Amino acid sequence: MNFEHHIQSIEKSLANWEIPQESKNLVEPIRYLLSLGGKRIRPVLTLLGHELFNGNPEQVISQALAVEVFHNFSLMHDDIMDNAPLRRGKQTVHEKWNVNAAVLSGDGMMILSYDLLLKNQEDKFVELFRCFNQTAWEVCVGQQMDMDFEKREDVSLDEYLEMIRLKTAVLLGCALRLGAIAANASKEDQEHLRLFGEHLGLSFQLRDDYLDAYGDPEKFGKQVGGDIISDKKTYLYLHTANHEDESIPAELKSLHGNSDDPNAKITSTLHLFSKSKADAMTLAKSEAFYESALDHLNAISVSDDKKMALRNLASFLLERES
Amino acid sequence: MNFEHHIQSIEKSLANWEIPQESKNLVEPIRYLLSLGGKRIRPVLTLLGHELFNGNPEQVISQALAVEVFHNFSLMHDDIMDNAPLRRGKQTVHEKWNVNAAVLSGDGMMILSYDLLLKNQEDKFVELFRCFNQTAWEVCVGQQMDMDFEKREDVSLDEYLEMIRLKTAVLLGCALRLGAIAANASKEDQEHLRLFGEHLGLSFQLRDDYLDAYGDPEKFGKQVGGDIISDKKTYLYLHTANHEDESIPAELKSLHGNSDDPNAKITSTLHLFSKSKADAMTLAKSEAFYESALDHLNAISVSDDKKMALRNLASFLLERES
Numbered sequence: 001m002n003f004e005h006h007i008q009s010i011e012k013s014l015a016n017w018e019i020p021q022e023s024k025n026l027v028e029p030i031r032y033l034l035s036l037g038g039k040r041i042r043p044v045l046t047l048l049g050h051e052l053f054n055g056n057p058e059q060v061i062s063q064a065l066a067v068e069v070f071h072n073f074s075l076m077h078d079d080i081m082d083n084a085p086l087r088r089g090k091q092t093v094h095e096k097w098n099v100n101a102a103v104l105s106g107d108g109m110m111i112l113s114y115d116l117l118l119k120n121q122e123d124k125f126v127e128l129f130r131c132f133n134q135t136a137w138e139v140c141v142g143q144q145m146d147m148d149f150e151k152r153e154d155v156s157l158d159e160y161l162e163m164i165r166l167k168t169a170v171l172l173g174c175a176l177r178l179g180a181i182a183a184n185a186s187k188e189d190q191e192h193l194r195l196f197g198e199h200l201g202l203s204f205q206l207r208d209d210y211l212d213a214y215g216d217p218e219k220f221g222k223q224v225g226g227d228i229i230s231d232k233k234t235y236l237y238l239h240t241a242n243h244e245d246e247s248i249p250a251e252l253k254s255l256h257g258n259s260d261d262p263n264a265k266i267t268s269t270l271h272l273f274s275k276s277k278a279d280a281m282t283l284a285k286s287e288a289f290y291e292s293a294l295d296h297l298n299a300i301s302v303s304d305d306k307k308m309a310l311r312n313l314a315s316f317l318l319e320r321e322s
Numbered sequence: 323m324n325f326e327h328h329i330q331s332i333e334k335s336l337a338n339w340e341i342p343q344e345s346k347n348l349v350e351p352i353r354y355l356l357s358l359g360g361k362r363i364r365p366v367l368t369l370l371g372h373e374l375f376n377g378n379p380e381q382v383i384s385q386a387l388a389v390e391v392f393h394n395f396s397l398m399h400d401d402i403m404d405n406a407p408l409r410r411g412k413q414t415v416h417e418k419w420n421v422n423a424a425v426l427s428g429d430g431m432m433i434l435s436y437d438l439l440l441k442n443q444e445d446k447f448v449e450l451f452r453c454f455n456q457t458a459w460e461v462c463v464g465q466q467m468d469m470d471f472e473k474r475e476d477v478s479l480d481e482y483l484e485m486i487r488l489k490t491a492v493l494l495g496c497a498l499r500l501g502a503i504a505a506n507a508s509k510e511d512q513e514h515l516r517l518f519g520e521h522l523g524l525s526f527q528l529r530d531d532y533l534d535a536y537g538d539p540e541k542f543g544k545q546v547g548g549d550i551i552s553d554k555k556t557y558l559y560l561h562t563a564n565h566e567d568e569s570i571p572a573e574l575k576s577l578h579g580n581s582d583d584p585n586a587k588i589t590s591t592l593h594l595f596s597k598s599k600a601d602a603m604t605l606a607k608s609e610a611f612y613e614s615a616l617d618h619l620n621a622i623s624v625s626d627d628k629k630m631a632l633r634n635l636a637s638f639l640l641e642r643e644s
Binding site: 020022023025026077080081099100103104106107108110111112114115118122125126129130133136137140141143144145147148 | 347402428469
């Protein structure tokens with residue numbers, strides 16, 4: 001991919017990042033979580049968003065790290081809330097240390113992400129900060145909605161889309177926009193770029209919902225059917241649960257909570273998903289957001305060749321051939 | 323007191339504070355914790371720090387709230403870590419809701435405190451932010467040290483002073499300095515004002531350690547002897563534990579963990595405190611910080627009559643006659 005050099009630059013900067021070292025026990029969980037890797041999509045977006053408007057990526061490497069560190073802070077705290085034992089195949093912080101360590105190191109991580117946001121960008125800081133802080137709040141609201149949905153049986157598809165927009169997609173939009181702000185892009189271009197990222201995030205999340213149920217176990221990184229087994233209210237599930245033919249939602253709910261025979265549960269649920277056309281609808285919705293994302297990218301007032309890197313990233317994220 | 327009108331102004335602003343209302347479940351714990359009251363010392367300090375340099379307190383009311391909201395965020399998360407059932411005599415957030423609510427609403431609270439810090443002060447924001455964010459990190463380091471100390475038997479008095487400086491005192495210094503920054507005070511005056519707050523905080527905390535053991539149960543808000551029963555490593559304890567006559571530390575440690583007869587434990591511990599002169603030393607140390615705080619206040623380049631409100635606040639905090 002033509003953004004491999006950006007990933008290397010991010011990894012190098014993360015490794016060289018000097019965290020105030022007053023407190024070994026506060027900093028170790030931060031270093032640990034960041035060392036577990038990940039695709040570093042968000043910081044790459046900041047660098048690409050900056051390059052799109054002829055910015056030099058070195059000038060926003062710290063802002064790119066701010067987004068990655070914030071993202072990892074949210075993972076550290078989400079893993080507490082989800083009681084998750086593993087993150088990227090390794091122990092979560094609250095498992096390896098304890099809940100207190102994950103709470104406090106997460107807090108520290110959020111604070112450090114703001115420091116990174118300021119570095120080398122004092123002149124633009126108010127604008128960068130407004131974008132970053134609003135997004136930070138939205139990510140919290142998204143996580144709250146996700147937790148609320150677990151206890152609700154009447155979640156609509158629109159509410160679900162709003163939840164994944166806030167929990168996942170807005171940070172992609174913010175990452176891009178930070179790069180654009182630092183490169184003096186117009187408000188209109190900033191907004192198109194932000195929506196490119198947000199809609200790409202929505203498209204990605206819906207495709208992830210689809211692949212969790214229908215993906216190739218060889219290619220999909222997680223256990224196929226995992227969402228079904230854990231009764232997760234995905235787009236597939238909610239489409240089926242809100243189906244007008246009432247026998248379908250009734251049958252779906254009868255499988256809910258059932259854990260005697262996971263394979264039978266997966267098979268029966270997939271049958272209901274197909275019967276309600278949830279599979280096709282989920283893919284179509286993902287595709288629609290993908291197209292909308294590209295429309296926003298196309299609308300940005302820079303020459304088309306400069307958009308190639310972001311188009312490639314979009315294809316890469318959605319695992320497309322072109 | 324001559325800062326009663328400031329407290330009223332803070333209470334009014336807190337009540338009128340518009341939190342983005344996308345998420346009822348995220349915001350309710352925030353409103354709840356803030357409604358439990360408290361002395362609102364920190365926001366008053368911001369207003370007084372601003373007035374000292376002829377600033378109009380209305381201009382920094384939002385920064386004053388930022389400090390109070392940040393302080394309450396740290397309480398919400400500290401209460402999780404300390405497994406505390408009560409805060410200001412009412413249920414803590416993690417008790418009234420659950421740990422997840424306290425984690426996420428705390429995160430949201432921290433994010434909102436940054437929003438408050440920006441409001442009406444865009445021109446000064448970088449400077450305000452640097453002060454606020456460095457303090458935020460220090461408060462986390464202080465909390466980490468406090469947790470680390472629970473598992474250590476070799477804590478020195480200097481380490482203890484550094485812990486309470488970070489965990490408690492720096493935020494008082496920051497609160498004052500924010501007011502001074504917004505009023506265009508010189509760097510030198512900012513620094514004296516910050517140290518006035520920090521040393522006042524240290525003096526207060528040491529006096530609190532003393533009163534927990536020797537206070538009048540009628541006047542002291544908490545259970546007298548509470549620190550002794552819970553084996554807390556206060557200044558009194560550490561002074562005694564580090565005493566050169568080795569029989570004293572040995573006897574103190576033999577009482578550690580003992581919970582059969584709380585009253586006997588308190589009596590025996592107080593006897594050891596007195597024997598090692600920990601009581602007098604703690605009061606003397608508190609007094610020294612108080613004097614140093616006043617020295618820093620005196621050194622500020624504004625006329626003496628303008629300093630009266632801060633002197634009164636210092637007396638009030640340390641419950642002095644003059």
